[in-house]
Amino acid sequence: SQTIHQWPATLVQPVGSPLSLECTVEGTSNPNLYWYRQAAGRGLQLLFYSVGIGQISSEVPQNLSASRPQDRQFILSSKKLLLSDSGFYLCAWSIQDNEQFFGPGTRLTVL
Amino acid sequence: KQEVTQIPAALSVPEGENLVLNCSFTDSAIYNLQWFRQDPGKGLTSLLLIQSSQREQTSGRLNASLDKSSGRSTLYIAASQPGDSATYLCAVKVGRGSTLGRLYFGRGTQLTVWP
Numbered sequence: 001s002q003t004i005h006q007w008p009a010t011l012v013q014p015v016g017s018p019l020s021l022e023c024t025v026e027g028t029s030n031p032n033l034y035w036y037r038q039a040a041g042r043g044l045q046l047l048f049y050s051v052g053i054g055q056i057s058s059e060v061p062q063n064l065s066a067s068r069p070q071d072r073q074f075i076l077s078s079k080k081l082l083l084s085d086s087g088f089y090l091c092a093w094s095i096q097d098n099e100q101f102f103g104p105g106t107r108l109t110v111l
Numbered sequence: 112k113q114e115v116t117q118i119p120a121a122l123s124v125p126e127g128e129n130l131v132l133n134c135s136f137t138d139s140a141i142y143n144l145q146w147f148r149q150d151p152g153k154g155l156t157s158l159l160l161i162q163s164s165q166r167e168q169t170s171g172r173l174n175a176s177l178d179k180s181s182g183r184s185t186l187y188i189a190a191s192q193p194g195d196s197a198t199y200l201c202a203v204k205v206g207r208g209s210t211l212g213r214l215y216f217g218r219g220t221q222l223t224v225w226p
Contacts, residue, residue, distance in 0.1 A: 006154075034214075044200070044216040059213070090154055097142055097204060100214060102155040 002027035006091050006103040013110055019064075019078040021106050023091030026072065031093040033074040034100065035066055039087040050074060086110045113138045117201055117217035124224055126193060132186040132220045134201030139179050142204040145214065146175050146186050149198045158199075159186070191224045198222070 003026045013019060025031055035047040046059045048066035056066050063082050067075045074091055091103040114137045124130060134144075143162045147155040159168045159175040161184070167176040174187040188195060198221045202214040 043218045044202075044214075046213055049213070088152075092155075099143075099145060099157055099160045100202075101157060102147075104154045105152075107152070 002093075002101065004091060004093055004101060004103040006089075006106050008106060009104065010107045011109070013081050013108065015083055015110055016080045019076070019081050019085070019108070021076040021089055021091075021108075023074040023076075023103055024072055025093045028072070028093070028095065030071060031095060032097075033068060034092040034094075035074065035076050036090040036092065036102075037087045038090060038105075044090070048076070081110045083110050113141075113203060113205055113215040115201060115203055115215050115217040117199075117220050119220055120218070121221040122223070124191060124222075126191060126224055126226050128191050128224075130188040130191055130222070132188070132199050132201075132222070134184040134186070134217055136182045136184075136203045136215070138205070139182050140205065141179060144175075144177055144184050145202045145204070146173075146184075147200040147202065149200060149219070151198075155200065188222075191222075193224050193226055196223050 005024050007022055033050045036044045037047055038044050048056055048058055050056050050068045053068055064078050086109050089106045092100045094100040116135045118133045141163050145160050146158045148158050149155050159170055161168045161175055161177045172189040177184045198219040200219045201217045204214050
């Protein structure tokens with residue numbers, strides 16, 4: 001069966017510090033991968049998606065970037081965090097355009 | 112741009128009631144529609160997926176319907192239980208354009224079922 005992991009589960013970082021969140025998927029090959037952010041009082045916002053290694057599409061201009069160094073690994077990064085980057089970050093996978101499955105999320109607080 | 116609206120935003124009911132959660136979307140050219148459950152501080156759990164060619168899907172006490180032409184979906188929960196308390200999210204996947212595969216989410220219905 002397929003599983004999706006995210007770490008860390010929670011993170012508290014000062015403004016201006018770097019960020020690296022990791023997502024890995026097990027039990028499937030060549031998944032589509034997605035990063036979402038869920039901010040307080042707002043809905044889920046798609047940040048990035050990837051259909052293959054090294055292929056990243058950005059949905060909104062922002063302070064973040066994403067990379068996919070391996071087939072089942074998706075990384076969300078920032079060089080300098082802003083207060084507005086606080087939120088709940090969710091990684092998801094799907095096979096082509098079918099059902100999406102989400103990871104447990106990372107709670108990021110920027111102080 | 113696809114917009115997804117969920118009504119009501121919050122719902123509080125006694126155990127045993129049958130419930131209907133509503134979801135509407137502005138662009139009927141969808142690929143599929145997915146209902147999720149989110150517990151506080153947790154990720155999303157997929158409940159039901161309805162393809163654009165389908166009218167409903169059932170899983171246990173859950174039944175989701177889709178009326179693509181009117182841009183509506185409902186999630187029916189039978190015989191609600193306290194364990195059903197969570198936020199329920201509706202999401203549609205667009206079926207055209209460069210963002211094929213993107214899910215558009217509603218803001219959810221926060222459900223509380225009390226004993």
